[in-house]
Amino acid sequence: MIGKFEFFPKRVGKFIYFNLIYWVLGVYNLLHFSDTTTKALLGLSLSLLFLIAYRESFWAEEKPWKGTVFLPVQVLIVCVWVAFYNENFCYMTFFCGSVIGFMQSKKRMWGSLIAMLVAVTVAILIAEGQGQWGDIFSLIPFYLTNIMFPFSMRAMRIWKEQNEELQAANAQIEHLSKHAERQRIARDLHDTMGHALSMITLKSELAEKLAVRDPERAAREMRDVQTASRAALSQVRELVANMHMISLPDELQNIRRILDAAHIELHVHGTLEELRLNTSTSSILALCLREAVTNVVRHSRARICRVTLQDDAAGTIMRIVDDGRGWKEKGNGHGLLGMRQRVDVVGGTLHLETAPNGGAALTVTLPHIISGQKGD
Template sequence: MNHDTTTTDRRRRRLLRWAAPALGVAWLWPLAIAFAVSEPTGGEIALVAAGLATFGIVFLLAADGRALAVTVPALLAIATALTLTADPAFGWLYAWPAAAATVRLDRGRAAAVLVATVALAAAAMAAAGAPSGVLLSATGGVAALGALWLVIGRLMRTSEQLRAARADLAELAVAEERLRFARDLHDLLGHDLSVIALKAELAGRLLQRQPERAAEEIGVVSDLTRAALRQVRDAVDGYRRPTLASELAGARLALDAAGIELRVEGDGAPLHGEVEEVLAWAVREGATNAIRHSAARHAAIVLQACGGTAELEIADDGRGAPGAAPSGHGLTGLRERVQSIGGTVEAGARPGGGFRLKVRAPATPGPSATA
């Protein structure tokens, strides 16, 4: 089972458990009515109480998704027994097996279970001699509550599909970037490596017969190798040297894909190239932390440049980091980059909840700051 499915199941269980107080009212209310209109014996009270307790236990098992093929029919059987033997008002109990089934099953099967449950409730209440008003209100209530849970289950499945689609899009973006990098390397090195291979082979053939010519070819190979190495370094530097604008755009896309709303504030003042690069790395690190660790819903990036100082703050409303700030490789590398231009990094939990990353750097790079 994947992470998204596990999360959705957990949410369904939590939602059904939150319904437990309403369940208690629903099954105690008809009991109160039955006691008000009749004088049950102690044995009858004990029997009904045992039936209700069993119903509650089985419902909690169904809410956890355990053996729905067994627990839902068991709930229907208990509801039918109480309706026929105790009081027709217990027909309200049919709403709960309908809820446990419809919130988990696909739309077709959930609708079939709901129709069957409403029909069974109507038949049991009619057989128990329920007045027409009670029968209509109870079966209508069961149908309405079942339909509500059917919609809730549909919304949960749609939300699960959206999260899966976002994850797929993120993976596709990574794959596309890798493919682009591979194409660029091929364009850069394909020709040079082919020439190097030919020259090296030629030098090997000439080594015994024409050593001077072989030495010349080896010199050409050496020159081509150094040129290729420079090209690789330039390409890697180009990939590793982010801009603030590109990282802000990338952070917005990544956070949006993770369901986190991003707010960006800043004066857009031009920054020194090295300072901008460091702040761009800070944006990437802050966005990565928000996505991986915080379970946030909102995030904000604020950039200010005044008085010879550039300041970048990234904050979210997620879980934050209890105690000391996290010390992962990402933050460690960021601290080293910022300190190399004379800046400082603050990272840790916010007093009101969430996590904050703040970077201060001189507008013009200076010597390394001391720790």
């Protein structure tokens, strides 16, 4: 199956198409400076050849020989225009400069740039019909433009490549985050339902054996089965509820209600508008906030809980500090371990320490992700 035709490779971007406007203007100027029909036809033929060579030069990464052949063709055509039509055609070298700017090798880029400038300078001297340029200062803009333009194109190319690499890394992080969450859900289902179903199986088998010789005990066993099944159903519902993505703004409202009910003051420093969050990072921070506040309410005996939100060079930072007895979960408890796993997935850090007032201080730092910037 024949693939879709592309005039330029996708990797060079759409900006390069705007250069074609100047090619059309170049065709107009060639007709203007042609004093004979033959010269006009030759100029139009060279313009078409120049456009073909310009287009083919950008496919040098796929076929290296094209860069070796078609860039010199462009330079030669510009030299013909300069020498036999008008000296101002020297500025058409910016087409060649855009090709040079997309070269991967910096050494080859410099070599091509110098060779192009030398060739066009010789063409200018030929056009003058003398051994030196009449007004040397009029060449300064030409040289400055042709030196700066390839490096501008190179910088744009490098930025585009780095941006694509970062977006690919972000997509991989999102994929790993979802994979880790699926593993957590599977682990929770196995631990919760495996235990409950094993107990239901044993109890029901025992009730079956006791049904004839001890009906009363069999009835008790079946009541235990009913209780276990209801508990398992409740746990499944809780797991399903936790599978939904939650947002940091919603969770802040939720913990405010919880802390109010526990008679604990909540002080929030920083605003959500200042943060650069996407759906995943917002959910991770929200889950960490939920777990931390749950620990504060259940174990800390705190009177005040402070939540600080901020962005800096390290990433998005959330700090939760209370004035209670400190974090009561020892070692890698399930709550703390779950938070660490979520934070590790996106390359973040979690730090738990004793606050200056003796309470707990939990700091979560998540790296900035391009797709998570405001406006996405």
